[in-house]
Amino acid sequence: MGYNCVVCVKQVPDTKRITGQAMKEDGTVNRAALPAICNPEDANAIEEALAIRDAHGGTVSVVTMGLPAACEALREALYRGVDRVILITDRRAAASDTLATSYILSRAVSKLKPDIVLCGRQAIDGDTAQTGPQLSEKLGIPVITYLEQLLELSGRRIKVRRNVGNGWEVVACNLPVLVTVMESANVPRPPAARRMMKFKKARCPAEIAKTLEDQMPDATPEERTAEAKRRCEELKRRGLLIEQWDLDDIGADLAWCGRDGSPTKVHRIQSVVLAGGEYREFPPTEQGVAELVGELIEDHTLG
């Protein structure tokens, strides 16, 4: 028997490689200045799911919520070998906090009837580690956080070793379950060249519509819609159409989505501005260093 694994991933700004001004003048984040990547620990979650499929059979589906540009993370998942990818995109989902996000994801994930839901432990843009546990609560299934090693999976029972910071635990649980995966759990397999050749052309309907706006600037909306439909069908025939769901497709209650569904609100955003330092500079010479050490000894900081 195989397992139906669903992995939730997030496309994040690469906070380690920030280019240009990260903040706009109005105090909002300038996403254009931040290159987007698939959140690193989500890649570990995908790898864990692929390893389960390799050992036991079954399927791996990947779900992400975001702008159509988040399809890049889904294509990356396809290169690595997942079976199915789904983009949840909807203007009404904008400004969702972790609570609203976990609600929306729960509506989509439960449609897929998973045995095992996998999330990265945390995303590098917010570092909150909240969405995984909250998704488990919304799905009404148990959560095992900080998976470091999958020890056993047989029948309807899973046994894992989890890293609890000051040590580790071995826990077991019946399926279905949600696990959050640590970076130390595995090394994600590289994208497969053959799959890359095939799936680099995969697109979601919103991406196609956007392309047509550029390619057919003078066409009427009807003409564009007809062309979009044709291209979607063509991609679908070749297995290259990325499924796209909106909030209606997943039957989400709008009261729990987006800004209205998010109890946390931004009160204030401050760009980090550094005041000029008043430090005493010592030259990087033997004498300079010795002077500094002498001073630290004198005021009893050292010695």
Place this chain on the structure above:
Amino acid sequence: MIGVNRQGEVWVFAEQEDGKLSDVPLELMGKGRELAEILSVPLAAVLLGERVAHLADTLIAHGADKVYLAEDRRLAHYQATTYRHVICQLAEQYRPQICLFGATPLGRDLAPTVASELKCGLTADCTDLQIGDHTPPCGDVTHKNLLLQIRPAFGGNIIATIVNYDRWPQMATVREGVMVMPKPDPSRQGKVIRCPAGLEAVAAPLEIIETHRQPKRVNLKAARIIVAGGAGVGSRDNFRLIWDLANCLGAAVGGSRAAVDLGFVDHDHQVGQTGTTVRPALYIACGISGAVQHRAGMQESAKILAINNDPTAPILSIAHYGIVGDLNDVIPKLIKAIRGGERIVKAVEAAKA
């Protein structure tokens, strides 16, 4: 779902393991007291476990007015489902206005599921908590005396202040070491309120087969001097320099998140918003540029020495002493000067004796 309750208490989740309280809840008692006094409401600790009643006195001595105590054998080992159930039940009954959790591995497992069940907001890893007013951008109502949840975000490029004004309790997690633990006062009086766990109908889904705890290998919080390295150190091998300098000072070794992510040093050594917050007598930052998350974890050190080859590095803006130069060149010189200094100190002490 719990609405706004101005009479609601300030709660701190009293994390314990095997009958021993973690440091964070005791640290949070200090900040919790401050918030509770501004709001003129009691400060309460929420203590769950099996045979943990004796911990209530410690919580009261550190500032709790009340301790909600739920003891049950099903709470002996932590798991999210049972703990969440008890806390949500208590929250529905007493309707606190603020709930604080330590951002420990356990707290980060528990707090999100509690917030999810209560359908309230939660802000992770706050570096400060204040009380203040908030007016929504297109509203004319000002919400008074909200919990301002302050944290760096987006790789340290911004500091965000988060509020939740309609769906309460206002919840936040805080890392260990961020708040200063108040001095215990054994004469303080408080009330212990025994609460039923109410777990009869709740199945605990996890079977905990084996637990292994290793004592912390690094005690950054207790160190008088910390020598920390960042991405500028260049490699795990070159991090030897940091260890050498620390060894000759009897100091602990710290690392920035970049150094930890690059594998130069283990996560136990990480200083900053998502690592440990420290306040040593001397903090020596080597090759650390000083992202706001890092500074949040060390800027209250009594003395800061920054060694960096970039004169515009943000770390210098909070340093007391700075050496602009190549750390590969400066650190050996520093070690030499300190060894010489030791001789001087010993000579002085010998002369006194």
